[in-house]
Amino acid sequence: MGSMVGAAVIRKEDPALLTGRGTFVDDIRLPGTVHMVYVRSYLAHARIVSIDVSEAAAKPGVLGVWTNADLEGLPPNRSVPGMERPCLARDKVRFVGEPVAVVVAADRYAAADAAEAVLVEYEELPVMASVEAATAEGAVPILDGLESNIVLEHVLSATDAEAELAAAPHRLAIHLKNQRCAAVPMEPTVCLADWQASGLTLWATTQTPHHSRNELAAMFGLSQQEVRVVAPDVGGGFGAKASCYPEFILTSELSRRLRRPVKYVETRSENMTSMVHGRAQDHEVEVGFDDDGALLALRVKITQDCGGWPDATGIGLPTLTSFMAGGCYKIPVIAPSFRSVVTNTTPVGAYRGAGRPEASFMIERVVDHVAAELGLDPLDVRRRNFVQPGEMPFATQFEGIVYDEGDFPGALAKLLESIDYDALRADRDARRDDPAKPLLGIGFSTFVEMGGFGPTPLFEQFGYVGGWESANIRLNTDGSAVVKVGTSPHGQGHQTAFAQIVADELSIPFERISLVHGDTAMVQEGIGTMGSRGAPVGGSAVFKAAGKVRDKAMKIAAHMLEADESDLELVDGRFSVKGAPDQGVSMAEVAVRSFKPHLLPDGFDLGLNETAYFEPSNLSYPSGAHCCVVEIDRDTGFVKVARYIAVDDCGTVINPLMATGQIHGGVAQGIAQALIEEVRYGDDGQPASGTLVDYTLPSAMDLPRYETDHIVTKTSFNPLGAKGLGESGATAAPQAVVNAVVDALSHLGVRDVEMPCTPQKVWRILAQKAS
Amino acid sequence: MSHHKISVTVNGSTSDDEVESRLLLVHYLREVRGLTGTHVGCDTSNCGACTVMLDGRTVKSCSVLAVAADGADVLTIEGLAADGEMSPVQQGFQQCHGLQCGYCTPGMVMAATGLLLENPDPDEDEVREGIEGNLCRCTGYSMIVDSVRWAAEHGGAGDVAARHTAH
Ligand code: FES
Numbered sequence: 001m002g003s004m005v006g007a008a009v010i011r012k013e014d015p016a017l018l019t020g021r022g023t024f025v026d027d028i029r030l031p032g033t034v035h036m037v038y039v040r041s042y043l044a045h046a047r048i049v050s051i052d053v054s055e056a057a058a059k060p061g062v063l064g065v066w067t068n069a070d071l072e073g074l075p076p077n078r079s080v081p082g083m084e085r086p087c088l089a090r091d092k093v094r095f096v097g098e099p100v101a102v103v104v105a106a107d108r109y110a111a112a113d114a115a116e117a118v119l120v121e122y123e124e125l126p127v128m129a130s131v132e133a134a135t136a137e138g139a140v141p142i143l144d145g146l147e148s149n150i151v152l153e154h155v156l157s158a159t160d161a162e163a164e165l166a167a168a169p170h171r172l173a174i175h176l177k178n179q180r181c182a183a184v185p186m187e188p189t190v191c192l193a194d195w196q197a198s199g200l201t202l203w204a205t206t207q208t209p210h211h212s213r214n215e216l217a218a219m220f221g222l223s224q225q226e227v228r229v230v231a232p233d234v235g236g237g238f239g240a241k242a243s244c245y246p247e248f249i250l251t252s253e254l255s256r257r258l259r260r261p262v263k264y265v266e267t268r269s270e271n272m273t274s275m276v277h278g279r280a281q282d283h284e285v286e287v288g289f290d291d292d293g294a295l296l297a298l299r300v301k302i303t304q305d306c307g308g309w310p311d312a313t314g315i316g317l318p319t320l321t322s323f324m325a326g327g328c329y330k331i332p333v334i335a336p337s338f339r340s341v342v343t344n345t346t347p348v349g350a351y352r353g354a355g356r357p358e359a360s361f362m363i364e365r366v367v368d369h370v371a372a373e374l375g376l377d378p379l380d381v382r383r384r385n386f387v388q389p390g391e392m393p394f395a396t397q398f399e400g401i402v403y404d405e406g407d408f409p410g411a412l413a414k415l416l417e418s419i420d421y422d423a424l425r426a427d428r429d430a431r432r433d434d435p436a437k438p439l440l441g442i443g444f445s446t447f448v449e450m451g452g453f454g455p456t457p458l459f460e461q462f463g464y465v466g467g468w469e470s471a472n473i474r475l476n477t478d479g480s481a482v483v484k485v486g487t488s489p490h491g492q493g494h495q496t497a498f499a500q501i502v503a504d505e506l507s508i509p510f511e512r513i514s515l516v517h518g519d520t521a522m523v524q525e526g527i528g529t530m531g532s533r534g535a536p537v538g539g540s541a542v543f544k545a546a547g548k549v550r551d552k553a554m555k556i557a558a559h560m561l562e563a564d565e566s567d568l569e570l571v572d573g574r575f576s577v578k579g580a581p582d583q584g585v586s587m588a589e590v591a592v593r594s595f596k597p598h599l600l601p602d603g604f605d606l607g608l609n610e611t612a613y614f615e616p617s618n619l620s621y622p623s624g625a626h627c628c629v630v631e632i633d634r635d636t637g638f639v640k641v642a643r644y645i646a647v648d649d650c651g652t653v654i655n656p657l658m659a660t661g662q663i664h665g666g667v668a669q670g671i672a673q674a675l676i677e678e679v680r681y682g683d684d685g686q687p688a689s690g691t692l693v694d695y696t697l698p699s700a701m702d703l704p705r706y707e708t709d710h711i712v713t714k715t716s717f718n719p720l721g722a723k724g725l726g727e728s729g730a731t732a733a734p735q736a737v738v739n740a741v742v743d744a745l746s747h748l749g750v751r752d753v754e755m756p757c758t759p760q761k762v763w764r765i766l767a768q769k770a771s
Numbered sequence: 772m773s774h775h776k777i778s779v780t781v782n783g784s785t786s787d788d789e790v791e792s793r794l795l796l797v798h799y800l801r802e803v804r805g806l807t808g809t810h811v812g813c814d815t816s817n818c819g820a821c822t823v824m825l826d827g828r829t830v831k832s833c834s835v836l837a838v839a840a841d842g843a844d845v846l847t848i849e850g851l852a853a854d855g856e857m858s859p860v861q862q863g864f865q866q867c868h869g870l871q872c873g874y875c876t877p878g879m880v881m882a883a884t885g886l887l888l889e890n891p892d893p894d895e896d897e898v899r900e901g902i903e904g905n906l907c908r909c910t911g912y913s914m915i916v917d918s919v920r921w922a923a924e925h926g927g928a929g930d931v932a933a934r935h936t937a938h
């Protein structure tokens with residue numbers, strides 16, 4: 001590979017974003033645009049008795065008010081068959097925030113005013129805002145036509161591992177909770193629909209424009225060429241923008257009816273109940289192990305809270321959790337099973353890591369529990385059970401889930417180079433006897449997760465047409481290049497990373513390569529950006545397309561130089577005969593020649609314009625070892641992250657600057673899950689965390705300076721060797737932090753602290769132990 | 772809803788507009804003045820995405836009514852790159868990868884500029900404190916801190932103060 005891949009190149013994206021010249025959906029201005037605002041349910045479970053829109057409809061500037069009854073024939077959002085969610089509540093509301101009606105007015109303020117004037121009469125129904133309530137004896141089914149609130153049950157192993165658990169010298173039952181979190185991208189959901197005679201254009205905050213196009217076309221009975229979905233600059237997504245939202249369908253339908261562009265801009269408070277939440281899993285674990293800490297059997301019963309409507313992506317999450325239950329360990333038998341439960345809460349979907357952080361948290365907490373039970377060092381238990389590098393590829397017991405490359409002990413060894421573990425432990429022990437000092441705890445997380453989603457058979461299960469990605473590279477006659485990719489970045493820096501790949505492969509200056517993405521009218525087929533697939537799958541498609549362009553350019557150069565292709569090399573933007581660098585032609589000359597049929601071999605296809613699809617042969621498995629050191633204030637219970645050290649193995653690093661940024665961001669979200677964030681509901685289903693005042697996001701004061709490093713084992717599943725890393729930080733961090741918190745309190749007999757480890761919770765434990 | 776005539780200077784250009792009394796400054800900037808670089812990230816004054824400078828001080832423009840800015844001098848992200856050259860803070864963010872999705876970025880850059888006007892050489896803790904009112908969901912803040920430190924070493928707030936007093 002050339003000199004660009006692996007270099008810490010600063011980003012092409014930045015100048016526009018830094019000068020206010022980015023284009024987010026709400027920045028797009030179309031003449032005649034009108035604004036849609038929802039009337040949302042303030043009750044968690046109720047029958048809709050009546051909706052009176054007359055006062056609202058009469059307000060100045062209002063173009064109309066619609067309820068479910070007014071949208072006869074509008075298809076519901078796609079989901080599990082039989083559980084599709086209507087765009088506006090029909091007969092019943094199932095969670096606080098569920099849209100009941102929409103108002104369209106000339107401006108946003110007028111629409112909001114009118115929405116307030118819509119009168120909805122409800123008859124309250126029993127609220128089941130938790131899995132316990134929704135599965136209690138006599139709980140009424142929230143979804144019509146179902147017998148209970150358990151909407152999906154699945155056992156993923158042939159055995160329940162009872163025999164192995166019973167035979168193990170030690171057996172431990174552990175309850176773990178992965179609390180409900182909100183993704184909170186800084187840009188909420190926004191969309192702008194413009195239905196013209198020629199078809200529908202939707203600008204939307206989405207991670208998956210092509211997928212959204214396919215869904216909208218199917219819903220409206222349009223052909224896909226009549227639908228254009230554009231994701232311009234998108235202000236973060238973290239998985240939550242991979243779902244299709246009712247507003248995408250409603251603005252489209254209302255634009256069709258009103259013959260005007262219709263825009264919807266969610267407020268943050270709406271976003272907190274409207275955008276899918278993540279995690280929301282409970283784990284009942286049993287683990288069997290021997291005196292040395294060798295893990296012999298693992299059983300995990302997962303309960304997934306799905307919220308009020310099963311989300312098309314969200315419904316598959318516990319499957320991924322089950323697949324990754326064994327982490328980076330050899331466990332002879334693993335018995336996962338799950339049930340997904342509908343509750344009167346916001347639907348649950350993908351959130352950074354989507355199913356894998358839950359698994360990693362579980363197994364990494366289990367390992368620490370085992371160590372505590374046996375009085376062993378948690379690192380020794382990890383080392384005893386690691387899958388060794390020599391055992392790669394390692395087939396887990398789940399079909400198709402094969403770790404291809406990784407060095408779990410190597411990552412841990414590298415991590416230990418940056419910390420003085422003995423000194424930290426000594427400090428921890430010394431502080432226990434010194435009430436003047438905060439308590440200190442050390443926590444580890446040796447993790448493996450899934451990246452590079454596909455391949456197609458897996459991704460089909462989430463409703464996508466495939467698990468591949470596409471790239472097209474076109475050379476202009478001046479030798480500059482335009483790249484079109486099917487990924488849809490929203491902060492990941494694909495313009496920069498993919499230009500680095502093309503620069504190396506085609507020897508074109510980085511500055512002369514631009515990227516087009518996120519527009520189904522411009523870009524060939526694509527899947528999108530999620531599941532840590534940008535670099536491994538999207539990048540590999542770019543790499544492959546560049547190879548095709550290079551091959552064709554080489555043929556033209558050989559013709560021009562009257563030389564044999566095999567004698568040519570491409571160096572510094574010039575094709576020349578090996579050993580005779582002065583006889584050569586530049587890429588620009590070749591590009592010009594590619595458009596001169598009379599100067600090319602007979603029948604030669606014009607242009608340098610090649611498309612490639614890359615299908616990964618499997619998922620990749622990013623891994624690593626993280627360490628967190630916490631200090632706990634004895635008087636307040638406040639947990640401070642004193643150090644956070646991350647060693648990651650994402651395979652080939654395309655841009656170390658951006659790779660570090662991805663790790664930082666993921667770790668920040670993981671730390672926040674461990675210490676701060678939780679979506680909470682009252683028994684009445686009222687959100688207790690419905691604004692950014694109550695759902696606290698970490699600020700710069702709450703987070704540490706991160707220490708990061710890499711080891712590199714390249715995946716064999718794609719030509720770049722990149723495994724993906726967008727989700728690694730969020731997957732690794734929660735348990736590193738919680739393990740550290742528990743370690744700090746372990747001398748008090750504490751074995752577990754539930755996330756988030758808030759000051760109140762930790763203080764209560766300290767107070768209880770003191771009395 | 773009552774309407775008011777206001778006259779606001781934004782990035783050196785003054786305009787007279789009639790606005791609803793309840794119109795927020797951020798919406799005035801975005802909808803009336805067409806300056807969409809200033810973003811909205813919340814409805815509780817928590818996120819800072821809307822941060823601009825009002826008469827030389829940073830404010831969250833979602834917490835200021837447009838009518839309250841009558842006669843004021845506003846600087847937004849669009850006005851920061853004087854003559855097309857990015858300010859030291861903007862450059863710092865690019866050099867140190869202080870942004871990913873870029874949604875919090877305009878507010879963050881304005882907050883950092885305001886911080887450097889008050890304290891030209893903040894240490895890490897002071898930077899963290901100075902940008903505490905601005906939320907970023909992408910970066911985890913470390914590289915934002917580096918960006919601001921970079922700016923402090925390469926010209927600080929730039930010529931913002933000078934340009935502001937010029938009006
Ligand atoms: S928009 Fe969030 S503080 Fe102004």
Ligand code: FES
Pocket residue numbers: 186235236491869870871872873874875876906907908909910
């Ligand atoms: S860069 Fe995305 S929110 Fe800060």
